[in-house]
Amino acid sequence: MKTSLARTALAISLLMCGTAFAEPVKVGMITTLSGGGAGLGVDARDGFMLALKLSGSKDIEVVTEDDAMKPELAVQIADKMIQSDKVDVLTGIIWSNLAMAVVPNAVGQGKFYISVNAGPSPLAGAKCDKNYFNVAYQNDNFHEAAGNYAQTSGIKKMFILAPNYPAGTDSLNGFKRYYKGELVGEVYTKLGQTDYAAEIAQIRASGADSVFFFLPGGMGIAFMKQYAQSGVDIPVMGPGFSFSQDVLAAIGDAALGAKNTASWSPDLDNPKNKEFVEAFKAEYNRLPSIYAAQAFDTGTLLAAAAAKADVKDADAFRAALAAAEFDSVRGKFKFNTNHHPIQDFYVREVVKNDEGVLTNRIVATSFTDHSDAYAAECKL
Amino acid sequence: MQTALVIEQLLNGLQFGVMLFLMAAGLTLIFGVMGLINLAHGSFYMIGAFACAAVAAATGSFWLGLAASLAAAAALGAIVEVTVIRRLYDRDHLDQVLATFALILILSEATRWLFGDFPLYLNIPAQLSGAIVLPAGVHYPVYRLAIILVGLLVGLGLYLLIAKTRLGMRIRAGESDREMIGALGVDIRSLYTLVFALGAALAGLAGAMVGALQSVQVGMGEPVLILAFVVIVIGGIGSIKGAFVGALLVGVTDTMGRVLLPPLLAAVIGPAQASGIGAALASMSIYIVMALILAFRPRGLFSAQG
Numbered sequence: 001m002k003t004s005l006a007r008t009a010l011a012i013s014l015l016m017c018g019t020a021f022a023e024p025v026k027v028g029m030i031t032t033l034s035g036g037g038a039g040l041g042v043d044a045r046d047g048f049m050l051a052l053k054l055s056g057s058k059d060i061e062v063v064t065e066d067d068a069m070k071p072e073l074a075v076q077i078a079d080k081m082i083q084s085d086k087v088d089v090l091t092g093i094i095w096s097n098l099a100m101a102v103v104p105n106a107v108g109q110g111k112f113y114i115s116v117n118a119g120p121s122p123l124a125g126a127k128c129d130k131n132y133f134n135v136a137y138q139n140d141n142f143h144e145a146a147g148n149y150a151q152t153s154g155i156k157k158m159f160i161l162a163p164n165y166p167a168g169t170d171s172l173n174g175f176k177r178y179y180k181g182e183l184v185g186e187v188y189t190k191l192g193q194t195d196y197a198a199e200i201a202q203i204r205a206s207g208a209d210s211v212f213f214f215l216p217g218g219m220g221i222a223f224m225k226q227y228a229q230s231g232v233d234i235p236v237m238g239p240g241f242s243f244s245q246d247v248l249a250a251i252g253d254a255a256l257g258a259k260n261t262a263s264w265s266p267d268l269d270n271p272k273n274k275e276f277v278e279a280f281k282a283e284y285n286r287l288p289s290i291y292a293a294q295a296f297d298t299g300t301l302l303a304a305a306a307a308k309a310d311v312k313d314a315d316a317f318r319a320a321l322a323a324a325e326f327d328s329v330r331g332k333f334k335f336n337t338n339h340h341p342i343q344d345f346y347v348r349e350v351v352k353n354d355e356g357v358l359t360n361r362i363v364a365t366s367f368t369d370h371s372d373a374y375a376a377e378c379k380l
Numbered sequence: 381m382q383t384a385l386v387i388e389q390l391l392n393g394l395q396f397g398v399m400l401f402l403m404a405a406g407l408t409l410i411f412g413v414m415g416l417i418n419l420a421h422g423s424f425y426m427i428g429a430f431a432c433a434a435v436a437a438a439t440g441s442f443w444l445g446l447a448a449s450l451a452a453a454a455a456l457g458a459i460v461e462v463t464v465i466r467r468l469y470d471r472d473h474l475d476q477v478l479a480t481f482a483l484i485l486i487l488s489e490a491t492r493w494l495f496g497d498f499p500l501y502l503n504i505p506a507q508l509s510g511a512i513v514l515p516a517g518v519h520y521p522v523y524r525l526a527i528i529l530v531g532l533l534v535g536l537g538l539y540l541l542i543a544k545t546r547l548g549m550r551i552r553a554g555e556s557d558r559e560m561i562g563a564l565g566v567d568i569r570s571l572y573t574l575v576f577a578l579g580a581a582l583a584g585l586a587g588a589m590v591g592a593l594q595s596v597q598v599g600m601g602e603p604v605l606i607l608a609f610v611v612i613v614i615g616g617i618g619s620i621k622g623a624f625v626g627a628l629l630v631g632v633t634d635t636m637g638r639v640l641l642p643p644l645l646a647a648v649i650g651p652a653q654a655s656g657i658g659a660a661l662a663s664m665s666i667y668i669v670m671a672l673i674l675a676f677r678p679r680g681l682f683s684a685q686g
Contacts, residue, residue, distance in 0.1 A: 034488075035599045038497040164659040187642070188659035192603060194594045197392035197524065198638045204519065205385045221499055221595035229504060229521040229593070231511030250499040250595050 024059040025311045027302065028081035030074050030102065031092035031116075033066035037217050039246040040094045040291050041066070044116050046284055047292030048091070051299025054279060060306055063087065069094075071101040078102045082109060088311040089114060091298055094291070096120040096139060096167045107131040110314065114302060114321070116295040121170055124340050125374030131314075133321055133339045135301060136294040137263055138372035139167055140174030142239035145261035145345035145366040146212055147178035150237065152366075157184045159208035159234075161199060161223075163215065164188035171214040171239065177373065184208045189215075194222045200230045208234055216241040221250045228254030235259075240360075243350050245289035248358040255350045255358060263341075264293045264330050265348050265362045272327040287359055293329050300326045336371045338378035344368050384517045389639050390632065395524045397631025398531025402586035403608040404615070404623040405538055406579025412618025413554045413575050414469055417476050420460070420483035421583055421608065422601025428453040428584025429591030429600060430491055433502040442505035446588050453584020454577045461576040466569070484602070492598045499597040502588075527589050534582065535624050542620060551575060555618060610666060614673050616680030625681060630666050637665030 029048065032041030045064060052060055063085050067074040074093065081087045089112040093099045099118035106113050107129040115134040123129070124138045150158060160175055160183060162168035168188060176183070184206040187199055200223075203211055211234055215223050220242045227236065240262025248255055266277050266287055276296055280288040288296070304326040309316035324335050336342050345367040348360040407421050431452035436445030464483065468476045508523045542548035550571055553561040562568045587601065594600070611630050615622025642658030649657070673681065 033497070034492070038492075038598070039499065042497045164656060164663075169656070188656060189638075190659065190663040194590075194600070194603070195392075195396060197395065198389055198635045201385055201388045201392065202639065204388075205382060218499055218595045218597055218600075222593065225504075225595075226521075226593055229509060229511065229523055231519050231521065246498060247595075250501045252501055252503065 024061045025306045026087040027062045028087035028090045029062055029064040029092035030067050030077050032069045032094050034068050037069045043246055043289045043292040044295040047295035048299040050283055051296045055303035057303040071098050074098040074102050078106055091116055093118050114298050116298045121374050124338050124372050125377035128338045128378035135298045138340050139170040142261050143171045143174030144178050146239055147175040149347050149366045150179045155210045157182045157209045159185040159203050159206050159211045161187045161213040163191040165191045175212055196223045196226050200227055204232045211236045213238050221247050224251045224254050240290050245287050258350045260348050261345055261366055262290050263343050263345055264290055265346055265360050267361050270331045273329040276329045297328050336375050337380055338375045340372055342369050342371045345370055387518045389635055391520055393632030393635035395528050397628035398528055399586055399590055400607055400611050400631055401531055401624050401627035402582045403604055404611040404627050406582040407608050408612040408618055408623045409575055410579045413551055414572055417473050419480040422605030423484055423487040424453045424580040424583035425587035425601040427456055428587035429596045432588035432591055433500040433596045449584045449588035450581050454581035457577040457580025458573055461573045488598050499595040502592045502596050504592045538620055610670050614670050614680055616683035619682040622680055622682035633669050634666050637662040
C-alpha cells in the first residue's frame with residue numbers, strides 16, 4: 001500500500017514537473033505464433049520489437065499473445081488485454097477474418113488499433129474508424145498492382161487462382177479491377193488446401209499465357225513445388241505474399257524468376273530500409289519478409305507518436321499517428337483520409353543474392369501514390 | 381473436357397487416395413486390434429516428414445531421409461505406446477480421445493521447439509523429378525506415379541502380412557477376442573506395441589512422401605487425419621480392405637468434385653456465383669458421399685465387426 005501511494009505521489013510530482021509522458025504506452029500484440037501461419041506472425045512480432053528497440057523508446061510496454069489463427073481466440077485475448085492488461089493500443093493481427101472479429105469491438109471501446117497486415121475492405125470503407133489505422137495496405141492493393149502489371153505488359157490470357165475466403169475473393173476482385181484481358185480460368189480452392197494436382201491439370205489444359213495465384217503461407221509452398229514438378233511451363237505471378245521471404249526457402253529454386261507485387265522489397269533504396277534489413281539480419285540471422293517490414297514501420301510510427309503525444313489524450317495521440325511523421329522503410333509514407341496508406345507498389349522478381357539465398361529484387365514500378373478503392377465510402 | 385485431362389485427374393485422385401490409405405491403414409488397424417481411437421496419428425505423419433526433411437538436409441539423400449522417417453515414426457510410435465497408450469486400452473473412448481489429443485499438442489510443440497516456426501524444405505529426389513508423357517498424351521509427374529506405386533505395394537504387403545503370416549493370424553485373432561489369445565499364451569502386450577509401431581511407420585512414410593510435394597510444417601498432420609477418419613468410417617472400422625476402397629473413393633471423389641462441380645454449376649447458374657458455390661460444394665463432396673454410404677451401410681462398406 002505504501003509503495004503504491006509513493007508511486008502515485010511520484011507520478012503526480014512527475015506530472016507537476018510538466019513531463020507529459022509519465023505513463024508508458026501499453027501495447028497488446030495479438031498475432032499468429034503457432035500452426036501453419038506462424039511464420040507470418042513471428043516475422044511481424046520480430047519486426048515490431050526491432051523497431052521499438054532501434055527507436056530507443058523506453059516508455060512502450062508490449063504484451064504478446066498467440067491467436068493460433070482462430071478468430072474466437074483472438075477476441076478472447078483482445079478482451080483480456082483491454083480489461084485486465086489495460087492496453088492503450090492493439091496491433092499484430094495477420095488474417096483479415098481475425099481482424100474483422102477484433103477491430104470493431106476494440107475501437108468501439110476507445111482503444112487504438114494499428115494494423116500490421118490485415119486490411120479487409122469494410123474497415124477501409126463504410127466501417128472505417130477514427131481510432132483504426134492501417135500501416136500495411138488495403139487487402140486489394142497488391143492484387144491490383146499485379147493486375148495492372150499483367151495489363152500493361154500485354155498478357156492476353158490469364159488463369160487466376162485464390163482460396164475461397166474473404167481475402168481470396170478480395171484478391172481476385174482486385175486483380176480483375178485492373179486486368180481487362182481474357183480470363184481462361186478463375187478457380188477458388190479450399191482454404192488450407194495442400195494438394196493442387198487437380199488445379200495444375202486445369203492450368204495445363206487452359207492454354208493461358210500466365211498464371212496469377214494468391215496462396216499465402218504453406219498453401220503457396222505446396223502449389224509452387226507441385227507446379228515445378230508438373231512440367232507445365234506457363235510463367236507464374238502473384239502478390240508479394242505468394243513469394244515472400246518466409247516461404248521462399250521452402251519453395252526452393254522453383255520460385256526463381258517469378259514476378260510478384262508489393263509495397264516493399266529488401267533492396268528498396270533508402271537509408272531507413274538499409275538500416276532495417278541490416279539490423280534484422282544481425283538480430284535474427286535471416287532476411288526480413290514483407291510482414292516484418294510492415295510491422296517495423298508500425299513500431300516506428302508508434303514510437304514516433306508516443307514521443308509527441310500522451311496516449312491518454314486520445315485526440316492528440318490520434319493526430320500524431322495520422323501525421324505519420326516517421327522514417328518509413330518504404331521511403332515516403334502518408335495516410336489517406338481513411339487511415340490507410342497512400343504508397344508506391346513495385347513489381348519484384350525472385351532472384352538469388354550474392355550469398356545464394358533466394359530473395360526479391362525490384363524490376364519495375366506498378367503504381368505511384370496508389371490508395372484504395374474504398375476510401376470514398378469512409379466518412380471520417 | 382479432353383480425355384487426357386480426365387485421365388490426369390483420375391490419376392490425381394488415385395494418388396491422393398493411396399496417400400490417404402497409408403494413413404487410414406494404421407488408424408484402422410489400431411482401432412480394430414486394440415479398440416483405440418488415436419487422434420495423435422497425424423503427429424506421426426508430421427514426425428515422418430520432419431525426420432525425412434532433417435536427414436535429407438543433413439546427408440543430401442532423400443532415400444536416407446525416407447528410411448529415417450520410417451525409423452523415427454516407428455520408434456516414436458513404440459515409445460508412445462509403451463508410456464501412454466498402454467494405459468488407455470481399458471478406458472472408455474472419451475479418455476482415449478482426451479489423452480491422444482494431449483499428445484498432438486505435446487508432439488507439435490516439441491517439433492516446433494526442435495525445428496522452429498518456419499516450414500522446412502524437402503526436395504524431390506533427382507531420379508523422380510519432372511514429368512513423363514503417358515499414352516493418350518497425358519503428362520504426369522514421375523514422383524506422383526511413384527507414390528501410387530508405393531501405396532499399391534504397401535497395400536499388397538499389408539494384405540499378405542495379415543492373410544498369410546503368423547503375425548497376421550495373431551493380429552486377426554486379437555481383433556476377434558483379445559482375452560482368448562492372451563489365454564493361449566500369445567504375448568499380447570508386445571503384439572500391441574508392434575501393431576502400433578507399424579501403423580505409426582506407415583503414417584510416417586506417408587508424411588515423408590507428401591512432405592516432398594507440399595511443405596513440411598507443424599500441424600500438417602491434422603487435416604489429413606480428419607480425412608483418414610472419413611476413410612475408415614466409409615470403409616468400415618477395423619478393415620484394411622475397407623480402408624483401401626474407402627481411401628480410393630475419397631481421393632477420386634474429392635479430386636473429381638473439385639474439377640467437375642464448378643463448370644457444371646456454371647452451366648446452370650452462371651459463372652459469377654458458380655466459382656464460389658462450386659468450390660464450397662466440392663469441399664463438401666466427400667462428406668456427402670460419407671453420409672450417403674452411412675445411410676445405407678451404417679457400419680461402413682466392409683465392417684470387420686459384423
